Amino acid sequence: MPRPAGRPRPAPGDALVLYQLLLGAWPPGLEHDDAEAMRWFTERLAQWQQKALREAKLRSHWLWPDEAYETACREFLEGLLAWPELCAELAAAARELDLPGALNGLVQATLRLTVPGVPDLYQGTEFWDYSLVDPDNRRPVDHAARRAALEAGHAPHELLPGWRDGQVKQAVIQRLLALRQARRELFVHGDYAEIAVDGEHRERLVAFQRQHGDQRLMVVVPRLAAALLAGADTPRCPPNAGATPAWCCRKGERDLAKRADGYHAEVGAGHRHGDRPAEELPVGVYVRDS
Structure with missing residues (x-):
């Protein structure tokens, strides 16, 4: 996903964990074209993401949060789930599990x-x-x-x-x-x-x-x-x-x-x-x- 120059990107490890969680947490009844359900799912994942980033203590921390990095990670998450073709592939992969x-x-x-x-x-x-x-x-x-x-x-x-x-x-x-x-x-x-x-x-x-x-x-x-x-x-x-x-x-x-x-x-x-x-x-x- 292209990003403006100078803006932080999620570290490869943080992106990988996010992909894994998307597959594991995607409920059987969630349809990728259900806008309201997808917004609710995205917000749940965003709350998890912030906690995971701060408790990993690699790029952010509860006492010294790196808000720019956290914002970049949230935008990455929201971008993934706003991409219809990718969402369809994620949903299909999740169904295999x-x-x-x-x-x-x-x-x-x-x-x-x-x-x-x-x-x-x-x-x-x-x-x-x-x-x-x-x-x-x-x-x-x-x-x-x-x-x-x-x-x-x-x-x-x-x-x-x-x-x-x-x-x-x-x-x-x-x-x-x-x-x-x-x-x-x-x-x-x-x-x-x-x-x-x-x-x-x-x-x-x-x-x-x-x-x-x-x-x-x-x-x-x-x-x-x-x-x-x-x-x-x-x-x-x-x-x-x-x-x-x-x-x-x-x-x-x-x-x-x-x-x-x-x-x-x-x-x-x-x-x-x-x-x-x-x-x-x-x-x-x-x-x-x-």
Whole structure:
């Protein structure tokens, strides 16, 4: 972008971070030709940018702000988002990250609530959360929407087709919190053992078992699964990817499938809806009493 002579430019590092943030923070429902929504998005990013520049302490500082440099960076940001062709490309690139991001979000929520330790949960982030640093993360939370989604009582797999609203993430969290409460001793005192996985997609799986007394927990989640999402319309590996959605493994990881004998699916594969199998989730949490 051309600039008048003598005017500062954003440093390459500051420009790179901005591009990365544009991709990561661009919400799934944001259309680049929605002028009002784009103005709101730009202002949110500008507030983040000022804080990032001052806290990096490279070109500006809270005590000694370089207002000329900060202004140049803001003008650079506003120029990017006022460029229709570039905005269209950014929006398209951000859309490529939606499914992998949602899949990783479900995986992270599952691991956070099943690995040893105390889960780190932030009230108000039960749905997908695209908040930036303060003051952006101080925006009001729509608790009514979250309460209504819980009261509807939908199972996680029922919410997967409408994954963009984030309700599937809250449903997974609710199920796992209920499981932790019901099996408190398992989660407080249970050991942790990695499950070795073999087969075609072994590098795309994380699997472990926890046990306390007669209670056992098995967790299986995908990783590095973006390549398997080609052609998918929900954050789950499609059957034609050579792996089942819930485990990304059943065609190759036969030993892992054998381990599931006697387990009951709390979250993930195994639930049924009427007389037909329910749509599977990309995460699996299984328990058994032996």
